[in-house]
Amino acid sequence: MRKNWTTIRVAALLLLSLNCFAQKTENRLPDWALGGFVRSEAIDPIISPNKNSRFLDPVSKKQVAWEANDTFNPGAAIKNGKIVVLYRAEDLYGIGIGFRTSRLGYAESADGIHYTRRPKPVLYPANDVAKKYEWPGGCEDPRVAVTANGTYVVFYTEWNRDVPRLGVAHSRDLIHWKKYGPIFRKAYNGKFFNIASKSASILTQVVNGKQIIIKTHGKYWLYWGEHHVYAATSTDLINWSPLVDANGELEELMSPREGYFDSDLTECGPPALMTDKGIILFYNGKNKGGAGRDTRFNANSYCAGQALFNRDDPSKNITRLDLPFLRPMKPFEKSGQYVNGTVFIEGMAYFKKKWYLYYGCADSRVAVAVYDPAHPAPPDPATDN
Template sequence: MSYRKLFFAASLLIVSCRGANEQKEDKLVQIVPDWTLGGFERPAAVNPIIVPDTTTLFKDPMSGNMLKWEESDTFNPGSVVKGDTLFVLYRAEDNTATGIGLRTSRLGLASSVDGINFTRSPEPVLFPGDDSQKEFEWPGGVEDPRVAVTEDGTFVVFYTQWNRKVPRLGVATSKDLRKWTKHGPIFAKSNYPALMETSHKSASIVTTVKDDKLVIAKINGKYWMYWGEHGVKGATSDNLVDWEPVLDQNGELQKFIDVRPGYFDSALTECGPPAVLTDKGILLLYNGKNENKQELADTRFNLGTYSAGQVLFDKNDPTKVLQRLDTPFMRPMEDFEKSGQYVDGTVFIQGLSYYKSKWFLYYGCADSKVAVAVYDPNSPTDFDPLPSSK
C-alpha cells in the first residue's frame, strides 16, 4: 500500500512527505493513504464566498408577504457543473424568528465560471409552497441540499424537508437548476414504513468521474446512496426518486460506520457531498461532530465542533468498510468557520464538484456563511494540521 503522507505518534515530530509544518502531538494520529481526496486548500482572501444579503426580496407564497429571504444566514451548500459553469445551491434563512431551525429555509442558486467568484440569483429556486409537499416543508422549509447530475443532464437534489416536527429526506429534479419538480420523501414507498415517522437527513448519492464530468453512477445495477447522521446507512433505487433502505439480518436499518468515543466524530457521522466511485473504492466524505461531553470527546478539538472525515467502501460491496481516517482532513480554523449562529465552530461539507481538472469542496461555516476549498491533483497540499492536545 502506498501513502501520500505518514504521521508518527507520541511526542514525535509529525512529518509530511509534502513538507508540512512540523508540530508536536502526543496522541496517535492517522496514516493517510492514497485513497483519500485532498488536501483541500482555502484560496487566499476569497472566503467566505456567499454571505447573508438584506437587499434581496421574495414574495412568500405561503404568507403572501415580501420577505428578505436570505437576510439571516446562508450556509450548507451543494454544487454541480452544467456546461462550462459551476453552480451552488445554498441554504438561506430569513429572519422571521431567532434560533437554529426556527426560521424558514429556502434554496438559493449561484453561478461561477471559476468556482470561486459567484453571481447569485435574486430569488430562491426551491422553497416551501402551497403544493403537494406543504405538510413536510412548512413552516421550517427546505434545507441542506446535496445535488448531482445524471449522464443525460438531469439534476437531482436531495434535501431535508422540515415541518418543525420530523425532518425527512426529500428529492427534486430539474433540467436547468432553476425550475424544480418535487417528488416528496424518498422513503415514502419503501418497505420500511417506520422511516416516514423517524428523523432522517443527509443523502450522499454515489457519483463517478466520466469524460471529465462528475455524474451519478450505478453500483451492481442500482443507484446507491449513503445517508444519515447517527451512523452511516445506505439505500438503493431504480429511478432516483423511490428509495429502499439497506436492512440488516434482523430487518433493521444497517449501519456501516458509527460514532466513535474519543474521536472527532464521537457525536455524529453525518454524510457530506455525493460519494465518489474511484479505482480504490467508494469514497465518502462526511461531517463528524465532536461530543459535548468531555469524557466522550476528542479533547484536541472544541466540544461540539464539526470537522470533516473520509471513509472508503468496497466498490463491489458498498456496505463493506475498507478504511476510515481517524482524524479530520478539514476542521474549523478560520474566524468565519468559528463564529456564527453555531458557536462551537463548523466546516460542514456538502458540495463537491470536479471542475476544470480540480476538485472544489463547498461547505457551511458555523451555520452562517458559505466557503470553498480546492484540491488540485497536480499541486497537492496537506490536510488541515492537527491541534496540540489540550
C-alpha cells in the same frame, strides 16, 4: 501469577499505544483519500447573508428577506461550463437554527470562486405536494448531483418542525425543480416514512472528465444519515429502499468513535465518489461535548472526514481517516450562528481537473477549498501549534 502479570503488562501496553495513536498530531492523508484542500484566502467566505433580497413567499403571501439571517450548507454541480452552488438561506422570522424558514438560493461562477447570485430562491416551501413536509421549517441542506443524461437530482431535508425527512427533486437547469416528496414514503409499506432522516450522499464517478451519478449492481446507491451512516437503493432516483439487517431494522454501516473528532455524529456529506481504491464517503464528524470527545478539537465542533468503502460491496466500510482533513480554523469557521465551530461539507464539484469543495461555516456563511491533484497540499493540521 506470572500469567496474570503478563496479561496486565500486555493490556497496559495496548492501552498506552491506543492512547498515543488517538492523540497523534501529525496529519497525513493515505493514498486513497482526496486532498488536501486549500482555502481560497483572497475571497472567503464566498457567500454571506444579504438583507436586501426580497421574495414574495407563496405560503404566507408576504414579501420576505429570505437570505437575510444566514447563508450556509451548500450543494454544488456543473452547468454549461460553470459551477452552480445551491445554498441554504434562512430568513429573519424566528430565533435559532431550524426555527426560521429555509430556502435554497442559486449562485453561479465561471471560476469556482467569484459568484453571481439570483435574487430569488429556486427551491422553497410552496402550495404544492410537499407543503405538509416543508412548512414552516423549509428546505434545508442540499446535496446535488447529475445523471449522464443531464438530469440534476437534489436531496434535501424537508422540515415541517415535526419530523425532518429526506426529500428529492429533479431539474434540467438547477432553477426549475419538480418535487417528489419524502424518499422513503413507499419502502417497506411506509415503515421508515416517519423516522427522522437527513443528509444523503449519492454514489457518483468521474466518467470522461465529468462527475455523474452511477449505478452499482444495477441500482442507484445512496449513503445517508446523521447519527450513523445508513444506505438505500433505487431504480428511479425517486423512491428509495433503506438497507436493513436480518431483523428488518436499519443497517448501520458506520458509527461515531469514542475519542475521535467524529465521537458524536458521522453525518454524510457531498456525493460519494467511486475511485480505483474504493468508494470515498465524505462526511461531517461532530465531536462530543463531554466525556469521550477528542480533546484536540473544540467540544461540539464539526470537522470533515473521509471513509473508504468497498467497490464491490458498497455497504462494507474498509477504513476512515483518524484525523479530519478540514477543520474550523478561520474566524468565520469558528464563530457565527453555531458557536462551537463548523466546517460542514455538502457540495463538491469536479471542475477543470480540480475538486472544489463547498462547505457551511458556523451555520452562517459559505466557503470553498480546492484540491489540485497536480499540486497536492497537506490537509489541515490536527492542532494550531
